[in-house]
Amino acid sequence: MAAPHGTVTVVTMALEDLYREVILDHYRNPRNRGHLEHADATAQGVNPLCGDEVTIELELSDGVVTGVAVEGQGCSISQASASMMTEVVKGKTRAQIGDLVAKFRGMMSLEDGVDPELDPERPGSVLGDLEALQGVRQYPVRIKCASLPWNTLMEALSST
Amino acid sequence: MTDLAHLRADFPILDSGVHFLDSSASSQKPAPVLEAMDRFARTSYANVHRGAYRLSLAATDAYEAARRRVADFIGAANPSEVVFTRGTTTSLNMVAFGWGIENLLPGDRILTTVMEHHANLVPWQMVAKRTGAVLDHVPLTDDCRLDMRVLGEKMVPGVRIVAVSGMSNVLGTIPDVPAISSLAHAVGARVVVDAAQLVPHAGVDVSTLGSDFVAFSSHKMLGPTGIGVLWGRMEALEEMEPFEGGGEMISDVTLHDATWAPIPHRFEAGTPPIIEAVGLHAAIDYLDSVGMDKIYAHDQELTAVALERLSDVPGLVLHGPAGIEARGGVVSMTMEGTHAHDLATILDEGDVAVRSGHHCAKPLMRELGVTATARASFYLYNTEDDIDALVAGLRRAGEIFGVR
Known part of the structure; x- marks a missing residue:
């Protein structure tokens, strides 16, 4: 018979770790959504297997990202990752962004266990909210969702 | 209900406890x-x-x-x-x-x-x-x-x-x-x-x-x-x-x-x-040896049960004919504010295997006005238990994503 209605389901730790509140917040209220008036670089990333889409527009001034906008559709992980990414790239140089991408990719490929360096509350945390995406590592199939905006960002930067 | 539950013992993979609801993608294999x-x-x-x-x-x-x-x-x-x-x-x-x-x-x-x-x-x-x-x-x-x-x-x-x-x-x-x-x-x-x-x-x-x-x-x-x-x-x-x-x-x-x-x-x-x-x-x-008529009837019965039990999951939208006449055992769904991949990940935590995405039918997704659906599909080895696990997983997804 059907499960009784209104029962409280306990969310397992892994799921809780994946769907942290900060991720759900960025998914529901994506930052820097839309288009730039004058984009200097644009790239579109598609995950053909699952259909996630991200389009990134950048405004650049003397090698510094001065504006960023994102459009797209897809799962909470890809869209939250894109939203969080826009918050950390503004004001950064290409080299700094390269470092961020390396750090992000490193975070995605860490072995099980939490790196104490990656704590969103830690003062000076470079990845900021993005560190909440650590939970994704436990779901290898979803890593490509989290990485899509970053790969697209690199593509946009290399197009200029 | 057509009772085919005794056949489950012929499918070694079901011993793992998986609620396998992805037979439209590929079916499991019986020992023979x-x-x-x-x-x-x-x-x-x-x-x-x-x-x-x-x-x-x-x-x-x-x-x-x-x-x-x-x-x-x-x-x-x-x-x-x-x-x-x-x-x-x-x-x-x-x-x-x-x-x-x-x-x-x-x-x-x-x-x-x-x-x-x-x-x-x-x-x-x-x-x-x-x-x-x-x-x-x-x-x-x-x-x-x-x-x-x-x-x-x-x-x-x-x-x-x-x-x-x-x-x-x-x-x-x-x-x-x-x-x-x-x-x-x-x-x-x-x-x-x-x-x-x-x-x-x-x-x-x-x-x-x-x-x-x-x-x-x-x-x-x-x-x-x-x-x-x-x-x-x-x-x-x-x-x-x-x-x-x-x-x-x-x-x-x-x-x-x-x-x-x-x-x-x-x-x-x-x-x-x-x-x-x-x-x-x-x-x-x-x-x-089972009989195709019986298999089709079984798929249809499970579909009818699923359509009924899924109908009161908050925020869930079903895509497909309203009834079971001339309809196979496939149920596509979306949940308001929750992407199909997230549904599939959460369902997987409860050992419910469904397909999520465009199902190699992107033009149809556009017709339906969605980009992806989660799809449960039934076959002779599925039971009402599998549907209950599906419903429980979807409710849990709704709770995580705050669907009212």
């Missing part, structure tokens, strides 16, 4: 299928149609026995009308490239539908580009049925081939292929049915189905991957050129030319999937 392939590989294996030695003859006998078994299963009087392929996709490409390229002229019309799997759409797009034929599509009604009124309007002289799904892998919709075939034949068109879902879940009788070609895969009907079938009415197969050249498909070869072997061998270039043919034979024996 695995054992038949193992036994054949250990005792009777060799290449077919080649050796003069006894082992090769035994393998050839087994391979041709599988062809006769398939013919019998689908009601084909002539086993030579059964072509073994790599799967439904190859079967459909064989018709598109072997029949389409040979027979279509600029301005001819190819009529298909908006609910096709990419395998019955993209090959026709390719063939339309090469031949100058025009590709047209039949829409759906509000109830996700094929719009037969529009189909009738579009079935005009000049339509040469009609490519239609026998059962939608996203909606479960089962179009009226006999009626479509009558209309098509009245304007001189051939009909090819993508029966990848229809054959495993409802069975077909080609003597009454009406179509000229039927394509299906072994792996969706309890058999192994790597083998599928193209059935063609003999006169339709005679209009088709081989899609691949190579060994086994020739009658004679000189340095500059070749003549074809008789049908079906001319369409089976290279070493065929031999062990897989034996597995498909065993799968058909298994399906027949």
Whole structure:
């Protein structure tokens, strides 16, 4: 018979770790959504297997990202990752962004266990909210969702 | 409720406790299928149609026995009308490239539908580009049925081939292929049915189905991957050129030319999937021992239960016909504010395996106004327990994503 209605389901730790509140917040209220008036670089990333889409527009001034906008559709992980990414790239140089991408990719490929360096509350945390995406590592199939905006960002930067 | 629960013991993978609701993508395999392939590989294996030695003859006998078994299963009087392929996709490409390229002229019309799997759409797009034929599509009604009124309007002289799904892998919709075939034949068109879902879940009788070609895969009907079938009415197969050249498909070869072997061998270039043919034979024996009528009824009963229990999951939207009439055991769904991939991840935590994404039917997703759905599909080994686990997982997803 059907499960009784209104029962409280306990969310397992892994799921809780994946769907942290900060991720759900960025998914529901994506930052820097839309288009730039004058984009200097644009790239579109598609995950053909699952259909996630991200389009990134950048405004650049003397090698510094001065504006960023994102459009797209897809799962909470890809869209939250894109939203969080826009918050950390503004004001950064290409080299700094390269470092961020390396750090992000490193975070995605860490072995099980939490790196104490990656704590969103830690003062000076470079990845900021993005560190909440650590939970994704436990779901290898979803890593490509989290990485899509970053790969697209690199593509946009290399197009200029 | 049709009680098939006793069959679960035949499927070793179910011992893991998985609630397997992705049979539309590929089905699980019962022990008799695995054992038949193992036994054949250990005792009777060799290449077919080649050796003069006894082992090769035994393998050839087994391979041709599988062809006769398939013919019998689908009601084909002539086993030579059964072509073994790599799967439904190859079967459909064989018709598109072997029949389409040979027979279509600029301005001819190819009529298909908006609910096709990419395998019955993209090959026709390719063939339309090469031949100058025009590709047209039949829409759906509000109830996700094929719009037969529009189909009738579009079935005009000049339509040469009609490519239609026998059962939608996203909606479960089962179009009226006999009626479509009558209309098509009245304007001189051939009909090819993508029966990848229809054959495993409802069975077909080609003597009454009406179509000229039927394509299906072994792996969706309890058999192994790597083998599928193209059935063609003999006169339709005679209009088709081989899609691949190579060994086994020739009658004679000189340095500059070749003549074809008789049908079906001319369409089976290279070493065929031999062990897989034996597995498909065993799968058909298994399906027949249960009975296709019973399997279809079981799928339908589970679908009815699912539609009812899913209807009060908060924020859940079901995509497909409202009722179960002429509908297979497929339920596609979206949840407000929650992406299908997130649903699938959360369901997986409760050992519920569903497919999420566009299901190789992106044009249909656009018709439905969604980018992805989560899809639960049923087969003979599923039970109401699986549906309860699905419902519980969806409720949990709703809680995580704050769906009211």
